[in-house]
Every structure is written in C-alpha cells, then in structure tokens.
Amino acid sequence: MSLFERSLKWKGFPIQEAKDLLKTINTLNSKALEASILKQREFIINYHLEHNSFYKSFASKANAQDWSSIPILSKSDLQQPLTNRLSQGFTKKNCLINNTSGSSRQPLSFAKDPFCHALTWAVFMDRYLWYNIDLNTSKQARFYGIPLNTVSYYKERIKDVLSNRFRFSVFDMSDAKLKENVATFSRTNFEYLYGYSNALALFGKYLAQEKIVLKTVCPSLKACIATSETLFEEDRELLEKAFGVPVINEYGCAELGLIAFQNHNGTWKINSHDLYVEVLDENGAVLPYGAEGRLVITSLFNKAHPFIRYDLGDIGTLSKKSTIQYPILESLAGRTNDVLRLPSGKTAAGFTMYYVTKTVIDDTSNVKEFMIEQMTLDTFKVSYVSRTAFSDTEKTKVIKALNQYLEPGLTVSFERKEALERSKSGKVKQFISYVT
Template identity: 55%
Template sequence: MRLFDFSLKINGFDINKARLALSKVQAKNDSDLKAYVEKQKKDIISFHLKNNSFYRSFASQVDVNDWSSVPVMTKRHLQQSLEKRLSKGYELKNVYVNKTSGSSGDPFVFAKDKWCHAMTWAEITDRFSWYGIDFNTSKQARFYGIPLDKKGYYKERLKDWFSNRYRFSVFDLSDNAFEKALVKFKTSKFDFINGYTSPIVQFAKFLKRKDNILKDLCPSLKVCIVTSEMLFDDDKALMEKQFGVPIVNEYGASELDLIAFQNTHNEWQVNSETLFLEILDDNDNVLPYGEEGRVVITSLYNKAHPFIRYDIGDIGILSDKSTLRKPILKKLVGRTNDIAVLPSGKKAAGLTFYYITKSVIEDEGNVSEFIIEQSAIDTFKIKYVSREVLSSDKKKVITEAMEQYLEPGISITFKRVDKLDRSKSGKLKQFTSYVD
C-alpha cells in the first residue's frame, strides 16, 4: 500500500492529480512555458485583488499588466491574524495551516489551499525521485526537531510512521546518542538521510572519530539530503566521505515550497514550476543573472493566502547560466538580518566571516560546533563546544582573522559551553546580531 500518498489523499491533498499537472508544466516547450508563467503570475494577482481584502489594501496601486508595479511584501506585513489574511471562500477548516520556524526573527502563521499544498508535495517528490527516492517505499532517517510536549510529540511520531521515517532528535548530539543512532542504522534499511545540516555534520564527525563509513554499516543507504541551514564545502566533503553517498543540498521555506534542489549535475536548480523567483536590489529592481540581491518569491498556486513578490529574507545570486526553465541558484549568501554592522559603518555578511573563522577554529578537530553573536557594534562573542578549552594562541589567531576580515579594534570574547542552544524547531543559527 502506498501509505504516504494515502495519508495525503485522506487529508484532502490530491497528489495524483497534482503530479499529472506538474508533469504537464514540465513538458511545455520554452515559449509555452513562458506564457504559462506570465499567465499564472497575472491570474494569482487578479485572484487576490478580487478575493482577498488584506492583499487589496496592501497592493492598491497594482497594474496587473505591469509586474514592476507589484509591491514587495515581507514577513512583517503578514504578522497579523491569519483570518484577516485569508481569501474569500477559505476558512481555517478547509486550508492547510502551519507556522514558520521563526529562524528569521519574524515568525508567523500561514495557510495554503489544499490544491497548492498538493502541488508542493508533487514538486518535492519529483525532486527526491532524481535520487531514486519514493516516499511510499523509501525509508528515511530523519534528523529534525520534535515538539517536547506530549501531544505534539506523539503527533509527529504518528506522522513519521505514516511517512516511513525514523526521527533522530537533534537536541542531543552527544556521542552516547550517536552510538544509539549507529545501532539503528546497522539494524534498519534506511534509503536516505534527511534533515538539518548541523546535526548531520556532527554525526559525520562522530563517524570519523569512530573510523566508520555509514554505507558499509547500512548498505541500503543511497543519498543524504540536508536542508534549513548553510552547507559549507568542507562539511559536505566530510559527509560524503563518512556516509559514502552523495550529499544533496535542499533550500525551501515552509510557507512556500521547495525553492531549490541540487540536481545530479551538482547545480542548485530552482523550482520554476510552482514558484517564480527574482533577485532584487534595495530599490526592488530586478537584478540581472550573476548579481547579488534579495531573494523574492511568488507562489503561483496559493489562492488561500497571498505570497506575491514575497521577500523571504535571504540574499542570493542566480547563475548567469540560468534560464526561465532552469534557473540555477549560484549562491545563497545568508539572511538579510544576518548582517554585521561595524563601528566604521562597514557592513559584512555574518555567514561569510563565520566561514572564515570556521576554517581556523575547526582545523584541529577540537571544536565540534560554534556560533558567533554580536552584542554591540564593536563586540562579538564566540560560543563553542569542544573537547578542550581553546588555547590563548588559538584565540589570538582567531581574533586576528576576525579583525583582518572585519576591521581592527573590535572586541572578540570566547565562551566554552557544553552544548549550543537551538531554536524550538531544532535549527542552529550560526550568526546572530543583537544590534538594532
């Protein structure tokens, strides 16, 4: 029995019809695809202007024939009662409702109509099939957070059972927990690993210390797909070596869909079937391929709730090899709220200097995880988990590297901790600025 498909259908998500619709979009030639995208953009705006009072007041000056007239919406625009944001004919009882993780600092509750959510799952299952994964038959090793309250905990466990997956907690990354995980891999026929990047990296480091290759212990394993957190090249190389399978990078947002997925040619292919992605400058102008800017996305199918020219809060670059059919995300720089502002007025992407510090702090394998916090315009704190306290010489090298990249005169402090605090969802935020 195809239990995963059945669970979608019983909840009102017609996955078979959605897969057929998706395949028809993918079969279009270039000119028909362009016409389809333009029609979907115009149709979704027209629908919400007619049926959604929230969007009508937000986008009162829109000309449906002029895309540049469509205003950019942010998460803060959506931080009001969901009932006020739903379109006519949609109520809480007939839509899919969820909430964002809040990792951007602006959490909110959102909705999708059931057809839109079915198309989301059609897109996800299509991409996973590139690596021979079928959610109905392929067993998943899942590294995600899980609610700690009793009701939420058992609800997720039930969903895991229907989805043919086993969940490993990301809140305990001790060697003891990984030893138990290793036993589970030895005794289960997992087809793929899926989950947050940072705990999976820690599992790979554990395997390296144990001198184990996961594929040797779990021969059924085909691929590891990471999401929600930055994947750095050296971490990817480590995972590929210790897991013995391809490492695939996924980029998505719960309120939208799967946004980009690494294809078998090692390209980060953007979802152009159910979403329309743009890179904009600070004045909301569309940037050409190859230039860095804000990631702004339109959901082409969501009639229950408008996500039209929605600024997701990320900074990225589309490759100059991109086409309408196959946009390629060259780089995801980080989040717009992950910017370090310095005493001189200079700005730096937090994840960029996190990466520079990472190359110094982890070269000996002593430090397993760390984060950087900016508490004042000239003050940074590095919190780290390690077997041994960082030496004075190592701290000096790290401080010099930070000053070289940022600017002289900043204060760098270090704090060793037993474990790093994660969000309620289990995500680890590598850089946080508390400077307003």
C-alpha cells in the same frame, strides 16, 4: 497508492491532481513553459486582488500586466492575525495552517490551499526521484527537531509513521547518542538521510572520528539531503566521505515549499513549476542574472494566502545561465546555526533553539524578532522585539523550555529591544554561542 499518498488524500489534499498537473508542465517545450509561468503569475495576482481584502489593500496600485507595479511583500507586512490575511472562501478548517521556523527571527503563521499543498509534495516527489528516492517507499533517517509537548509530539510521530521515516534526536548529539544512532542504522534499511545540515555535520564528524563509513553499516543508503541551514563545502566533502553517498543541498521554506534542489551535476535547479523567483537590489529593482541581491519569491498556486513578490530575507544569486523557464541558484547566504555545548558535557544542534522560541510564538504576532545568545556554558540571554514586553509567565515558559530541551539549572536573562542587529544576509542569527 501508498500509505503516504493515501494520507494526503485522506486529509483532503488532491495529490493525484497535483501530480497530473506537474506531469503536464514537464511536457511543455521551452516557449510554452515560459508562457505558462507568466500566465499563472498574472492569474494569481488578479485572484488575490479580487478575493483577498488584505492583499487588495496592500497592493492597491498593482496591475497584473505591469510587474513593476507589484509591491514587495515582507514578513513584517504579514504580521497580523491570520484570519485577516485569508482569501474569501478559506478558513483555518479548509486549508493547511502552519508556522514558519523563525529562522529569519520573524515568526509567521500562514495558510496553503489544499491543491497548493498537494502540489508542493508533488514537486518534492519529482525531485527526489532524481536520486531514485521514492517518498512512498524509501525509508528516511530524519535528523530533525520535534516538539516535546505531548500533543504536538505525537502528531509528529504519527506523521513519521505515515511518511515512512525514523526520527533521530538533534537535542542530544553526544558521542554516546551518536553511537546508538550507528547501531540503529545497522539494523534498519534506510535509503536516505534527511535533516538539518548542522546536525548531519555533527553525525558525520563522529563517524570520521570513529573511522566508520555509514554505507558499510547500512548498505541500502542511496543519498543524504541537507536542508534548513547552510551546508558548507567542507562539510559536504566530510559528509560524503563519512556517509559514503552523495550529499544533496535542498533549499526551501515552510511557507513556499521546495525552492531549489541540486541535481547530479551539482546545479542548484530552482523550482519554477509552482514558484517564480527574482533577485532584487535594496531599492526593489530587479537585478540581472549573476548579480547578488534579495531573493523575492511568488507562490504561483496558493489561493488561500498571498505570497506575491515575498521577500524571504535571504541573499542569493541566480546564475547567468538562468532563464525564466530554467532558473539556477548559484549562491545562497544564510541559515547557519551554531552547536550547543552545555555544563553537563551534552552537545545539541543549534536549531534546538527553534523549539525553545516556539513557546512564545502564537497567532497574535506579539513576538516580531528573537535571538538567543549563549554567554557562558550555563548562561543564556534572550533578546526580542515585540509589541508588549514578556510577562513573567512568558519568561517562565521560555526558561521551562530551555530546561526541557537542553538541561536544568541554566541561567537566563531577557532584554526587549527596538530592533536586532542584522548581518549582510539581512538576517539575525537565531542562536549565537560565545562558548569556545
């Protein structure tokens, strides 16, 4: 067992048991797999109706054998202290506790029981092996954010060591910094890149500008996995030329894990091993394959916290070729972030704003929605929806975070609103720049 798998086991996540279950599921024929999915779907509903007081109250009229009776669960339904939402026998000490990124503008704390979290990682391992990437041994070049406060920063750095990855900054994407990145690739046997689509695109554009193909600099590279934001087709083409390796679209979220992953044919295969995915219309009716609507997902194995018919806020389409056993994601709308340009000439990925807004996210769920707009090079506006208005202390925390993650001397204004305007996808962009 590698250091990565050992670290999961040491932390109480039964990775071997999860891999064994996944192996068993992979051996099922089509009919048996459908029966297994439907049986587990019924089990997890009944489990939460019996062991979770929050869900029992929320879904008081639910009948596990009548799928249409199961209500749709939204993030706003979950915005109450986490302890109110945990199932019997689970506490913050015996399961994984995390927060969503807030990319849908509705930050949320949540929990996963140890087996569910281990199964999430087992699925990632299985999918990455499609491209001969072994999470136990393959070195990752990670283009991802990192908290800058001391405790969280070092926690992430420890995770990087255990997960065999090197983290590149997305807070500074200037040409000088990207040149340093190329030098790091030249002396490190990275096997794959992983990170925000926006940040990878900035790196790819720099490589194209400098007429560099990354695989010639780093021959060990096998693939690039883009996640967290929409990867546009033109960006994929640019990245494949700039990196010299296949670029894979990954779709997931913190609370559910891997939702869909592209195979060698470019098919976006939905993870039906531990998730059940539906597409609904605005009235909550299930749409036929091929129709666009709201993506609603059930976590089939999470006993600690209910995510049953959970509305992510994303809009998507399941292919007409889909079945319950082998669903295919045909299209996805959402998760695009702009590029930050600053008075000093510094450039950063728009997802940097996630770390700024994290300064006012806590388990009290005061902040419901938020958005940051860049009005001019040095002027930013923070719009938010909350139970109570930001105090001077909270405003100071946001301004301090902007100074820390971007640069000092920025002008920041705040506006509390009843609601934030949404796009067709049902989301409010976390960051919008009006700077050309």
